[in-house]
Amino acid sequence: MPLLRSLLLSLLALAIAGLVMAQADVKKPSSEQDVEAVLTGGVPMGRWKEGLLFDGVRPMPWLKSAANWFPGTEDVQPNEMRVTFMGTAPMIRPGQMNTSIYVELGNGDKFVFDMGEGAVANYVAARVALNEIKHVFITHLHVDHFGSLPYLWMFGTWAGGWHEPLTIYGPSGRTAEYGTKKMVEGMRMMLGWHRDAFSVFPVGKGHDIQVKEFDFRDNGGVVYDKDGVRVIHWQRSHAKDGASGYRLDWNDMCFVWTGDGRPSKLDIKYAKGCDLYVTELQPEVVEINSGVQGVPPFLARYTIDTHHTPGYAAGYLASQIKPRMFMTTHMNFDPFLNEETVAEVRHHWKGPYHFGAPDGIVVNMTRDLVWVREGILPDYPNSRAPQFDFSRGQLVVPHPPHRREDIQEPFVREQQLDPAAYYPKGYMPHLLEDWPVEGDIVIPMDVLPDNLKDSMGASWRLRNKNRKALEEQPGN
Template sequence: MSKERQKHTPRPENDGPEDPARRDLLKGLATGAAVAGAATLHAGSVSAHEGSGPLGSTLRNPYGGRPAGGISLPEYFRPTKYMTGSNANYFPLTEELGPDEMRISFCGSTPYPPREDQAGTCIMVELGNGKRFFFDFGTGCVRNIIGMQVPGQLINDIFITHLHVDHYADVPYIFPFRAWSGGYTPLRIHGPSGRTPELGTKAMVDGMKQMLRWHLEAFDVFPIGDGYEIEVNEFDFRKEGGIVYDQDGVVVRSWPRSHAKDGAVGYRLDWNGLSFVWTGDGRPDELSRQYGKGADVFVTEMSGQDIGLLMTYKYGLPQELFNYTIDTHHTSHYAVGKLFADARPRLGMVTHYTQDDDIDAEMLAGIRAHYDGLFQWGLDVAVVNVTKDAIWYRKAAIPGKSGSVAPFRELARMEAEGKITLPDEIRPPQPRSSRAEQQDQKYRDMEIDPREYYPEDVFRAPAPEWPSDFAIRVDDVIPGRKNKPE
């Protein structure tokens, strides 16, 4: 476990003017370390020690120094005992979570615009008891979730922080395809109310279903079951620390946030003595500081880049637009550091941040103006493993062209652990509609006869109707089942 944090000794006020050479050295050290992605200490937090050399007089590890141990790294920053694969990268499907372990994966990390290297914000939290949760579900995150080898059919329990579309844009995308591919159970969505009913999560879901009506009805020709049902857990956004989820030892609380319009919240998940905090979007506030206290992993947004002049140079928009957006909606890098310094998490992270190499160093410098503890960037495919005695950060190595993995491997694991019992066969539900009910016959009559384009030796008779007696034998898709019922 970590040593007790040491307080920094401020510079004596009667030392007189600072030596310019010394000041330049400190700036060079801080900037160079930030560019390299290291955790640097800001000049205001360093201590002066009479008679020591220039390096020894300025740098202190707040957790207690160790030779070759880093300037901001605690003793607990090391691989967990359950990591049997690569410590350098996370390879999905190659390691199992320990029974008392948490894994946090960033499946998206940008507000706007989505890019090849950054999808919309989404944080996946997996627990050693088999539970999996998603916090926000932004544009393109499904691509990374599938790349993480999570079966699309098993995506569930989506917690939305607020109803800006960059926080739920992929929900209408996964919703019908999850059902089509075998997700025959209801989708569970958790989210805040609004100031009025029509501004809450339930109203958003109702509107989404109406928007998707053509798509949903078209997919009714497939087995869907209850996959089109959405169980909406809408809770009062005003409650401070209100419990919004409490099952299987997992407790999720929410609190209101200031994000220009009523209806934004942050979340804290507690399980088995471990905790994860995601603030969502908003101005730095007392409640986020309160519910972030002592968290194992405290993640906040940092879309407020309070460097308006530089942003004007880069994008040509007036800095007044950037300043106004920050001051009404978001958390600047300086405020991030203040939140972390006050909450003192085991690991502080930022996401919902449009990453740019040319401003990363400045962003880190702003954070370090207040916070000298363990810090990492919550960018796409970042993965954090957490136990009570260790925290480890890696990037996932996911395939660039990943297909959707079938759910049977995960179902087999759950059965082997005694969490579920699979039947001998699975019979998909019958379609709720037919093509004949949804399409005029004349358009089917326009189709080219398959015999015209199939080679003769591979021709098969078309299957225009779903086979009513179709079943999947579980032993065929999960050979060598463990704990198979007799």
């Protein structure tokens, strides 16, 4: 007992000593004048405004990081427009797929402008479910602007795109054979075997692709007008009739993607005053590029002067249009080019400017603020679950149009190995060689497992939440 008492007294003494020391470490607060001097020290003319940070160009408070965007970590806010560069180069290469720009609006609407070869991989990496992509606007029919459409159409349908067809918007040609309708007709023929093979899966309306072709000469014509979103088009000079630019207006904000083409008075007319102006750009380094890419300088010069926008012209256009943020894409992102590109743009344009490259660059924009970040796209992402509208309180899985017996001769099935020959002893799955039910599968929402209900209804819930917030705003 004496030993225990001695130990307790020692512990008590240590505790008292620690408390006294802790109190001794508490210092007298600085005066209000000193605190103010620290917090405002160095502020020029009463406010911070440094370098290239223009008025209204700064991060929003809801961003998880001011430097990077991480897919799946941030919801688009009710009054926000988010623009992601999913493909940024004319010549496909790792790190830069062919051109595609993804526009998400706070009301839940989503639009794709161009769908170049390889870009679909970046949509997957950005956690966009392929069945969410329903409206694709094609600027022109060079393959680097629509090459991912076959994959999007087929695998978007397979991955839950059963209830609403994919709609392609695009210009006519001088003759019918060169219009968007003809391209999609050819794609439909090209994918004939694929479509029939995939008809053993649920299809619904997914294979009923729609085309809304507009007259390329109808400058300022309306391509899309729904739920407060309006998209217009105009001609671009890109060596052949049919190339077009687009402007999207929503919630007192607008986005322009010109597509490819020579600098034009029409760009100034239809993009004037737009918040986010994006055009393509080719820098004046044709001899250097010829050494790097192995292309004769005259061919690069000829290509620019018949098809594209030089860097100096891009800056000049921005100086006339005066956007809140100017961006250029469809350009190689290389150290030997980047500084020259900025110098050329800055010859005319002194306002906010950023590269729309490499792949994954993200722009967040509200009526007051705009901010550009680098998206961190994983190399080996998991695909996002298909997204469904659960307004009717149920998930409907349509019955497949065909069985294997309808599209395959029996001989080849008879040559299939007996599964008992390759499955381990004691293990034999119940093979699902035929669709398990007749007719559509209709599953009430409250019967769905929570993980499926949560993952497949995320976009639907966010859209409803944001639209309610928009409706409750003053003046609506």
